[in-house]
Amino acid sequence: MPISPDQATEIAELRANTQPTLRATVPGMEAHLYTAHEVLDHGFIRVIDYMGDDSAICQAARVSYGRGTKSVQNDEGLIRYLMRHWHSTPFEMCEIKLHVKLPVFVARQWIRHRTANVNEYSARYSILDREFYIPAPEDLAAQSVVNNQGRGEALSGEEADRVLRYLKDDSTRAYDHYEEMISQDDQQGLARELARMNLPANIYTQWYWKVDLHNLFHFLRLRADSHAQYEIRVYADAICEVVKDWVPAAYGAFEDYRLGGAQLSGKALDCVRRMLAGEKVTQETSGMSKGEWREFEHLF
Known part of the structure; x- marks a missing residue:
């Protein structure tokens, strides 16, 4: 269960306690406030x-000091201009604070984005829950043969069963020993x-x-x-x-220019012109390496 009964009670109490405000609010975000969106098997x-x-x-x-006389269409055009020309500071005027529950190995990837404020659940003071990320069978994959940091074909049959058994058994054993070591009986x-x-990297933290x-868009562009x-992409998708x-x-401008767009090098742009x-342009006549050419071809 991603959220505990205590957390569910807390969420219900917070959502019931509304306050009047003069600051700008967004109906869509007001609906999201405190609501837990489930990710993976125990995360949110x-x-x-x-x-x-x-x-x-x-x-x-x-x-300016107010909305002025600009229309919604003017605002959208300005935002698209800012996104298109990589202006960053206007987007820094908006902030969001999220509560995230995620496996430790995902957190170690996530924390590489050092442009946020983070406060993590402390296992020095508290006892971590017995909750581990166990991949769905279809998400167990072999090492990619073309990408050293990627996955290849899905595992199947006896190998997949054995890997899942190891993940479950090792996680359970490590937590049993953790409980035994901290016990004062x-x-x-x-x-x-x-x-x-002694805890494994698939245990959940918060x-x-x-x-x-601005920095959130950078995180989302990569993740x-x-x-x-x-395992980190599904969190980015939920965000x-x-x-x-x-x-x-x-977000519409970000989706168009960043998620759905592509950045070309000078050599790649020259190839497009040609x-x-x-x-007829080939890798040999492009001036690009084989890796660059392969990525260039995948754009079309």
Whole structure:
């Protein structure tokens, strides 16, 4: 179960306690507040707080004191201009704070994005729950033969069964020993900060993650990409659904120019010009390496 009964009660109480405000609010985000969106087998994301909306981005870009006389169409055009030309500071005027429950090995990838404020559940003071990420059978895959950090074909048959059994058995055994080490029944009990070292990387942790929209878009551009690892991509996908309801104009521009767009090198752009002129261009005549050419071909 992704959320505990205590967390469900807390969410219900927070959603029931509404407060009047003069600040900008977004109906779509108000609906998301505190609601847990399930990810993987035991994980979730939920919005704790947010600041700003599409108009806040435009206000910052225009450095005005109000909405002014600009129409929604003007605002959307401005946002698309800002996104198209890689302007960043207006998007930094919006912020979001998320509560995320995720496997430790996913958290170690996630924390590489160092442009957020993070406060993680501490296993020095508290006892971690007996919850582990166990992949669905269809998500067990062999090492890719063309990408050192990717997956290849799915495992099947006896090999897949054996891997799942190892993951479940090893996780259970490690947690049993963790509980035994910290127990104070007829022994002193090992300090929690030491006992945690024996826990596997697929155990779940939790954190609060606060980030501005510019840096969130950077995170999503990398982690919602089809080449990202599945276990972090599903979190990015869930966040994308939230951001759509928060800043629809900004997300639309992001989806068009970043998620659905491509950045070309000078050599690649020259190849496109030559192709449009009717020339047959090959990897040998492109000036690009085999890896660059392979990526270039995948764009079309």
